[in-house]
Amino acid sequence: MKILVVGSGGREHALVWKLAASMRVRRMWCAPGNAGIGLEELACGSGRVECVPIPAEEIDVLLEFARSHKPDLTVVGPDNPLALGIVDRFQREGLPIWGPNQSAARFESSKVFSQEFMERYGIPTARAGTFSDAGEAKEFARTLDGRCAVKADGLALGKGVLICQNKEEAYRAIEEILVQRTFGSAGATVVIQEFLEGTEVSLHALCDGRTALMFPTSQDHKRAMDQDMGLNTGGMGTYSPTPFLSGDELEKVGRSILDPWLAGCAREGIDFKGILYPGVMLTAQGAKVLEFNARFGDPETQVYLTRLENDLLELLEASVAGSLHRIELRWRPDVSVCVVMASGGYPGAYEKGCVIKGLDQADQIPGTKVFHAGTAMKNGEVVTNGGRVLGVTALGRDLVQARNAAYAAVDRIRFKGAQWRSDIGWRAMKPS
Ligand code: AMP
Numbered sequence: 001m002k003i004l005v006v007g008s009g010g011r012e013h014a015l016v017w018k019l020a021a022s023m024r025v026r027r028m029w030c031a032p033g034n035a036g037i038g039l040e041e042l043a044c045g046s047g048r049v050e051c052v053p054i055p056a057e058e059i060d061v062l063l064e065f066a067r068s069h070k071p072d073l074t075v076v077g078p079d080n081p082l083a084l085g086i087v088d089r090f091q092r093e094g095l096p097i098w099g100p101n102q103s104a105a106r107f108e109s110s111k112v113f114s115q116e117f118m119e120r121y122g123i124p125t126a127r128a129g130t131f132s133d134a135g136e137a138k139e140f141a142r143t144l145d146g147r148c149a150v151k152a153d154g155l156a157l158g159k160g161v162l163i164c165q166n167k168e169e170a171y172r173a174i175e176e177i178l179v180q181r182t183f184g185s186a187g188a189t190v191v192i193q194e195f196l197e198g199t200e201v202s203l204h205a206l207c208d209g210r211t212a213l214m215f216p217t218s219q220d221h222k223r224a225m226d227q228d229m230g231l232n233t234g235g236m237g238t239y240s241p242t243p244f245l246s247g248d249e250l251e252k253v254g255r256s257i258l259d260p261w262l263a264g265c266a267r268e269g270i271d272f273k274g275i276l277y278p279g280v281m282l283t284a285q286g287a288k289v290l291e292f293n294a295r296f297g298d299p300e301t302q303v304y305l306t307r308l309e310n311d312l313l314e315l316l317e318a319s320v321a322g323s324l325h326r327i328e329l330r331w332r333p334d335v336s337v338c339v340v341m342a343s344g345g346y347p348g349a350y351e352k353g354c355v356i357k358g359l360d361q362a363d364q365i366p367g368t369k370v371f372h373a374g375t376a377m378k379n380g381e382v383v384t385n386g387g388r389v390l391g392v393t394a395l396g397r398d399l400v401q402a403r404n405a406a407y408a409a410v411d412r413i414r415f416k417g418a419q420w421r422s423d424i425g426w427r428a429m430k431p432s
């Protein structure tokens with residue numbers, strides 16, 4: 001089979017790596033890919049993955065490429081092309097593609113749609129309101145004493161959520177998004193949720209429109225610095241599984257979200273084929289959904305796919321075909337930890353083009369895999385090319401062993417300005 005993967009981050013490297021392990025894949029392209037993706041060998045022995053320099057949002061160009069190269073399946077990683085309707089465009093031309101269509105992708109591309117859907121179908125979520133008038137928004141925020149999350153409706157590069165602890169902060173956030181339009185038209189409407197306290201976990205479910213197969217739990221680390229200090233980022237590290245939900249509890253929480261969600265999708269004619277990724281807060285009053293994403297998480301994918309035993313290609317085919325009810329997901333019992341190494345300054349301004357050393361030595365540590373995110377090849381050397389640069393991922397018998405392996409690999413990698421969190425998994429560590 002020939003596969004085209006769309007995207008260029010750590011998530012896409014993990015997808016490519018896992019798909020390349022399938023003996024049925026004889027050729028693979030990644031648009032645009034990164035340095036690590038271009039070094040992946042296909043398990044069937046027919047060569048390396050080929051990076052093609054087409055940005056993930058250039059749907060016309062991707063279509064043109066697919067028309068001429070005829071991939072048997074296109075796999076979409078990031079949210080933007082999904083929100084732009086890449087799946088609908090490919091399907092209209094009879095080109096097989098995996099991911100939610102534009103209507104289904106609204107679970108991520110519109111927070112208003114998502115929040116109202118949750119309320120319509122009784123999916124446990126935060127108390128919330130939807131506003132386009134700043135006065136009414138402030139009035140609602142006042143009833144929450146200002147302790148709330150103010151969220152721009154549309155996609156805002158992961159920056160459209162402002163967490164507020166008092167009325168002044170909430171009023172300022174509302175002004176910023178609704179009046180000053182810091183996020184442009186994405187902020188024409190806002191969702192304001194009550195502030196939820198608890199432990200946040202990432203859930204993922206692979207869906208085919210009728211069946212949703214739950215993954216184990218994972219936990220991201222969104223802040224830039226140790227102990228959850230510093231600015232919000234795309235995610236500085238993950239581990240899976242987490243100790244916060246037992247198997248039975250995960251089953252129960254999963255059903256409380258997925259059963260009404262599937263029923264709502266059926267009722268509204270939403271054919272969701274892809275990954276539903278609910279961000280969930282485990283509160284004293286039970287699990288509540290903070291938001292839905294309509295794609296694999298990054299860096300959640302890195303820990304999930306290193307644990308997944310199934311052939312990913314078969315799973316994605318079943319998701320497209322609507323036959324997931326015949327599939328059972330199988331996971332290694334090991335813990336997987338991913339430590340993101342980022343450019344100095346990230347999530348603010350950072351330098352690009354710094355040479356990365358020690359990648360081969362890091363890969364030699366048993367059970368580790370270094371996934372590339374913002375990297376490029378320059379004069380035969382791997383250089384930095386983005387904020388999040390690498391996702392150093394390791395499996396271990398338990399969290400301590402996986403962490404030790406991941407950090408031992410991190411220690412072997414060097415590039416100018418490299419920064420990473422030294423406490424991935426800290427919430428799950430038993431005090432020593
Ligand atoms: P979102 O993009 O909606 O997941 O929001 C980004 C981050 O903001 C989440 O991962 C949470 O850490 C935090 N967050 C969002 N909504 C809430 C809420 N209602 N209460 C507390 N924290 C929240």
Ligand code: GLY
Pocket residue numbers: 220234235293296297298299300
């Ligand atoms: N790990 C956060 C995200 O993928 O949105």
